[in-house]
Amino acid sequence: MNYIGSKLSLLEFLENSIDKVVDKDCRVFCDLFAGTGIVGNYFKKKGYKIIANDIQYYSYVLNKHYIENHKELMFSKLTRELSELKKVKTENRKDFVCDYLENLKEVKGFVYKNYCLGGTEDREIQRQYFSDANGMRCDAIRKKIEEWKKEKLINNNEYYFLLTSLIESVDKCANTASVYGAFLKKLKKSAQKDFVLQPAKLTVNAQEHKVYNEDINVLSKKIKGDILYLDPPYNHRQYASNYHILETIAKYDNPKIHGKTGLRDYEEQKSLYCSRVEAKNAFKDLILKAKVKYIFLSYNNEGIMSLEDIKEIMSLRGEYGYFTKNYNRFKADKNRKYKADKTVEYLHYTVCK
Numbered sequence: 566m567n568y569i570g571s572k573l574s575l576l577e578f579l580e581n582s583i584d585k586v587v588d589k590d591c592r593v594f595c596d597l598f599a600g601t602g603i604v605g606n607y608f609k610k611k612g613y614k615i616i617a618n619d620i621q622y623y624s625y626v627l628n629k630h631y632i633e634n635h636k637e638l639m640f641s642k643l644t645r646e647l648s649e650l651k652k653v654k655t656e657n658r659k660d661f662v663c664d665y666l667e668n669l670k671e672v673k674g675f676v677y678k679n680y681c682l683g684g685t686e687d688r689e690i691q692r693q694y695f696s697d698a699n700g701m702r703c704d705a706i707r708k709k710i711e712e713w714k715k716e717k718l719i720n721n722n723e724y725y726f727l728l729t730s731l732i733e734s735v736d737k738c739a740n741t742a743s744v745y746g747a748f749l750k751k752l753k754k755s756a757q758k759d760f761v762l763q764p765a766k767l768t769v770n771a772q773e774h775k776v777y778n779e780d781i782n783v784l785s786k787k788i789k790g791d792i793l794y795l796d797p798p799y800n801h802r803q804y805a806s807n808y809h810i811l812e813t814i815a816k817y818d819n820p821k822i823h824g825k826t827g828l829r830d831y832e833e834q835k836s837l838y839c840s841r842v843e844a845k846n847a848f849k850d851l852i853l854k855a856k857v858k859y860i861f862l863s864y865n866n867e868g869i870m871s872l873e874d875i876k877e878i879m880s881l882r883g884e885y886g887y888f889t890k891n892y893n894r895f896k897a898d899k900n901r902k903y904k905a906d907k908t909v910e911y912l913h914y915t916v917c918k
């Protein structure tokens with residue numbers, strides 16, 4: 566997923582840097598601003614037990630699948646409803662179920678009625694986040710997944726796999742420049758294409774992992790680990806508003822929405838790390854509380870907290886250092902002019918005393 570602050574292209578840098586600092590006995594890797602789950606999943610493949618967390622529910626869903634799911638999904642009970650599934654080999658069942666969902670009859674549900682032109686044309690505010698057909702497909706699939714869960718035809722692991730597949734596939738056909746803070750006037754090419762429900766990849770391994778959906782400053786009191794990896798927001802842009810439609814598709818809770826973009830209320834999910842006034846105190850509280858051997862922090866040279874603040878705070882727990890890498894800036898809006906094409910990405914660390 567094209568996600569603000571995604572560390573997809575920095576994974577090797579993270580691994581090489583972390584390996585230079587930590588001892589060989591580290592087993593538990595905590596990724597507590599997990600976003601897409603890409604960092605946790607990378608270290609899961611390296612054999613770590615992962616604890617992941619994010620304040621956003623769509624991110625929780627992605628991590629429930631990418632991190633917590635670690636055994637092949639059987640869809641055994643669903644064979645009651647889809648009898649042909651019995652004949653399908655286990656490793657092909659995920660594709661079969663996604664294929665079935667992709668071909669459901671379209672439904673005019675919450676997404677169509679609020680975020681598509683057809684559903685909003687008689688309203689005061691028209692929106693076009695998805696083509697009408699793709700909005701109705703999204704509704705049909707989302708409803709069916711919930712129905713299967715309620716009828717106990719799928720278990721939690723299967724549920725989060727299906728929701729992850731839906732969230733990521735829907736994101737590919739969104740009619741936005743990148744995030745959901747605005748939609749485009751005309752349907753762009755990728756938004757015109759027919760919706761494809763791409764099965765999310767599954768990392769099978771022997772470890773148990775754990776995923777939370779909490780404010781990091783609350784959670785960090787309750788958990789222990791070896792390595793704490795922190796990747797907070799760097800600037801004032803709240804993830805809750807930039808990804809509000811993914812949040813609603815994940816929850817499918819018929820929220821009250823308002824304004825041109827159909828934003829849901831996100832008071833409870835406002836991040837202190839996006840506030841110039843609050844970020845430093847929240848970060849200090851987190852660093853002082855963390856029950857781990859090593860702390861790593863991804864941050865760039867243009868973030869809300871200054872490099873001096875970070876050094877001062879992280880040094881409170883032990884020996885401090887950092888690694889750097891030049892990085893191509895994330896451009897949410899390809900037409901906007903940005904200060905610089907490249908930023909310096911820092912990986913700060915503390916070896917805790």
Ligand SMILES: C[S@@+](CC[C@H](N)C(=O)[O-])C[C@H]1O[C@@H](n2cnc3c(N)ncnc32)[C@H](O)[C@@H]1O
Pocket residue numbers: 568569570571572573597598599600601602603604618619620621624779780781782796797798799804805835836837838
């Ligand atoms: C820079 S992104 C993480 C990107 C992630 N490493 C990746 O590669 O996909 C920051 C994440 O922190 C989450 N977040 C912000 N404030 C939070 C808080 N107080 N507690 C937990 N998560 C928070 C956001 O929802 C967002 O997903």
